[in-house]
Amino acid sequence: MKKYALALAGAVFALTAVSSAQAAGKTIAVSWKTFQEERWKTDEAAIKAAVEAAGNTYVSTDAQGSAQKQAADIEGLISQKVDVIMVVAFDSDAILPSIKAINDAGIKSIAYDVQFEDPSALYITFDNVGVGRTIADEVQKAKPEGNYAIIKGDKGDPNATFLLGGMMEVLKAGIDSGKIKIVCETFTDGWKPDGAQKNMEQCLTSTGNKVDAVLSQNDGMASGVVAALTAQGMSGIPVGGQDGDLAAINRVALGSQTVSVWKNAKDLGKVAAEAANALAEGTAMDAIAGVGKFADGKNKVEMNAILLAPTPITKANINVAIDAGHITKDQACAGVAAGAVPGC
Amino acid sequence: MSDKPDSSAGPAMQKEGPVQRFFRATEIDQRMLGMIIALIVIWCVFDYASGVLRGDFGGLLGGSFLTPRNLWTLLVQTSSIAVMSTGMVLLIVMRQIDLSVGSMLSLVAVVAAVFQVFQLGPVLGVGHPAIWALGVAAAIGIGALIGAANGALTAYAKIPSFIVTLGGLICYSGLAFLVARGETVAPMDKTFEVFGGGIAISWLGPFWSWAIAGLACLGIIFGIVNGRRQRQRFKFPLRPIWAEVFLASIGSAAVLGTTLVMNSYPWPFKLIENYAVANNVPIPAGIENRDGSAVCMAAEKIVRCTEGLIYYTGYSVPVLVALAVGLVMTFIATRTQFGRYVYATGGNPEAAELAGINTKWLLVKVFALMGALVGISAVISSARLNAATNALGLFSELYVIAAAVIGGTSLAGGVGTIYGAMIGALLMQSIISGMSLLNLPTAYQSIVVGVVLVLAVWLDQLYSRRVK
Numbered sequence: 001m002k003k004y005a006l007a008l009a010g011a012v013f014a015l016t017a018v019s020s021a022q023a024a025g026k027t028i029a030v031s032w033k034t035f036q037e038e039r040w041k042t043d044e045a046a047i048k049a050a051v052e053a054a055g056n057t058y059v060s061t062d063a064q065g066s067a068q069k070q071a072a073d074i075e076g077l078i079s080q081k082v083d084v085i086m087v088v089a090f091d092s093d094a095i096l097p098s099i100k101a102i103n104d105a106g107i108k109s110i111a112y113d114v115q116f117e118d119p120s121a122l123y124i125t126f127d128n129v130g131v132g133r134t135i136a137d138e139v140q141k142a143k144p145e146g147n148y149a150i151i152k153g154d155k156g157d158p159n160a161t162f163l164l165g166g167m168m169e170v171l172k173a174g175i176d177s178g179k180i181k182i183v184c185e186t187f188t189d190g191w192k193p194d195g196a197q198k199n200m201e202q203c204l205t206s207t208g209n210k211v212d213a214v215l216s217q218n219d220g221m222a223s224g225v226v227a228a229l230t231a232q233g234m235s236g237i238p239v240g241g242q243d244g245d246l247a248a249i250n251r252v253a254l255g256s257q258t259v260s261v262w263k264n265a266k267d268l269g270k271v272a273a274e275a276a277n278a279l280a281e282g283t284a285m286d287a288i289a290g291v292g293k294f295a296d297g298k299n300k301v302e303m304n305a306i307l308l309a310p311t312p313i314t315k316a317n318i319n320v321a322i323d324a325g326h327i328t329k330d331q332a333c334a335g336v337a338a339g340a341v342p343g344c
Numbered sequence: 345m346s347d348k349p350d351s352s353a354g355p356a357m358q359k360e361g362p363v364q365r366f367f368r369a370t371e372i373d374q375r376m377l378g379m380i381i382a383l384i385v386i387w388c389v390f391d392y393a394s395g396v397l398r399g400d401f402g403g404l405l406g407g408s409f410l411t412p413r414n415l416w417t418l419l420v421q422t423s424s425i426a427v428m429s430t431g432m433v434l435l436i437v438m439r440q441i442d443l444s445v446g447s448m449l450s451l452v453a454v455v456a457a458v459f460q461v462f463q464l465g466p467v468l469g470v471g472h473p474a475i476w477a478l479g480v481a482a483a484i485g486i487g488a489l490i491g492a493a494n495g496a497l498t499a500y501a502k503i504p505s506f507i508v509t510l511g512g513l514i515c516y517s518g519l520a521f522l523v524a525r526g527e528t529v530a531p532m533d534k535t536f537e538v539f540g541g542g543i544a545i546s547w548l549g550p551f552w553s554w555a556i557a558g559l560a561c562l563g564i565i566f567g568i569v570n571g572r573r574q575r576q577r578f579k580f581p582l583r584p585i586w587a588e589v590f591l592a593s594i595g596s597a598a599v600l601g602t603t604l605v606m607n608s609y610p611w612p613f614k615l616i617e618n619y620a621v622a623n624n625v626p627i628p629a630g631i632e633n634r635d636g637s638a639v640c641m642a643a644e645k646i647v648r649c650t651e652g653l654i655y656y657t658g659y660s661v662p663v664l665v666a667l668a669v670g671l672v673m674t675f676i677a678t679r680t681q682f683g684r685y686v687y688a689t690g691g692n693p694e695a696a697e698l699a700g701i702n703t704k705w706l707l708v709k710v711f712a713l714m715g716a717l718v719g720i721s722a723v724i725s726s727a728r729l730n731a732a733t734n735a736l737g738l739f740s741e742l743y744v745i746a747a748a749v750i751g752g753t754s755l756a757g758g759v760g761t762i763y764g765a766m767i768g769a770l771l772m773q774s775i776i777s778g779m780s781l782l783n784l785p786t787a788y789q790s791i792v793v794g795v796v797l798v799l800a801v802w803l804d805q806l807y808s809r810r811v812k
Binding site for chain 1: 526542615735739776787
């Protein structure tokens, strides 16, 4: 009994401590879908820093890759009466009842990086269609006409479709005028680089090597594409990818990849945290800097959104990634002759 | 394999038709024959279909499948799964399973790559001749250790191998992620890359390919002669001479035919050009022809032409590694005490234990062997990609198990052959490569591979019921 009382007293003390901390500022909560991938830790560090810099408190929950746990997590956050809940949705449909509950409780919500279609939330992400657009744009600059191969990501991932949409927007004029011909277009299970390598090999076989440029939907798959091209002595034809993988930035420096479109998670975290701070202070959603309308989701629901432009890393601006501390100069420039590439 | 008495005269023999007599005399595994026929049918269908779809690329039926180039690529693409499937056969024969090979491959590849690129590279200097050897040794060693751990948990802690390796499947992929924090580790050592078959020095060229083929033919003839002598020594029934000659010629023809195909795949045009320029090889003069595979000079320009400077690839290193693994594993499975114990234990675990076989230690050894083979596959896959990532090898356990099962390994234990599993792997990769040649979406590939797996086992059941 005594132990119980002690524990209870401790709990009450802890609660008062928390509420006194809340009194100093607003509380920004993040419901993460998982920490399985390294990048979310980068996002979290950026969000936490920006939230605390504004004198607010950061709390978080981790759904560990489960839609049910995420729903329970959000219920918990609502009952803690936080001011803003940022959600990285594990399942963008299953999350909708939770978002409604957040809205009903008068709490502001932010869809962070993963979209769910609820007009009460502010959607903050990199412009994924734009990433596809940028990949295609840079490759097209290097090779304005010829046969293109497109190595797509996993068929179940909506990002693969967004990326393709962006690529096609850019290539459409070239395809219509007959300058560009898409000779291969394949999905790759699980975005696997070795799968992409096999797909690329089959593409080269089926076209008799008549491929002039390759659009890969990420850098891991681009490594497979480059390996397949190297085996045919074709390394050096324009190849585009995204993610800013360290190995990919090195390939850009070496010239076997044309562009790696880099989405700096630190930028995304910072912008989202600043938006959350503003929402907590009662700023209207559409009064926040950079907010526009977005209605290109699955069900075309119109939402307020901040779409960040990603950074294309090419031979000309490798220093951007080095200066941001994303990659060391040694890693980026391994095997590159001194002075051959600006920034190395 | 071929040491059971067969040609004994009896009343049953008189009733046999010529076909049955042929199979009885040659002791050809009818199941394997069926698989090879299925393989040939699949190849022809893909060749025909790709020809209709894309136009002529010089394949046998007018498509791009039955071309030296595609068959060459097909063998390289199969080698990683084929290597692992040989170990999976022994495990399944022992009534165990390893679901963790895919994740283990990711883990081993990433650890060996990190070791090679971040530890050995800076210490020894990039390109040091010891790096590739240490990298390969590390991969095989780590694989064997992880395998042994799987085996020890199964054998001594008495956890079912399904559970141990299911845990491994989940756990190792996490570890693989942590080791490199999800990043791609690249590039590999230049010599290490030879194991991937993606660069010119990993191609043997026609001379050495023919030399190996010659050795293999001699080996086949020696094996048949030696087998006959052994049978005489132990007074086993002999195959008729015509059957021996037939087997020797079929075996040699297969070896020579494969070698011929490998030797007719020319180096890619650009590589010939680069090589010629780098090594000051004179390029013969010729007339411009953009569709040839050799290079020659037209005025001041180097162009493609039909007659001119040309090199042929021959066998590539990963394929040879896979074939060597197949040979060694067949020897281990059929000619060593260890191998026979594995089959005995799989056939009847209690009897094997009562007969004095240390089945627990045996299990650890089989799992460790599986792990070492995963190490070899990790070397092949990471060298081929010239990079290692935690996505490498993902889901490959499914293909490895499917290859073993399509190849006739029975999940009930005690039955299975190494060559069957390797042909099973080739069959599966043929379907996948063929469909991707036709530009069919991966969803269709998955559907077809799944159906083929179930169909293969069903046909097998029908066949063995009929034989009984």
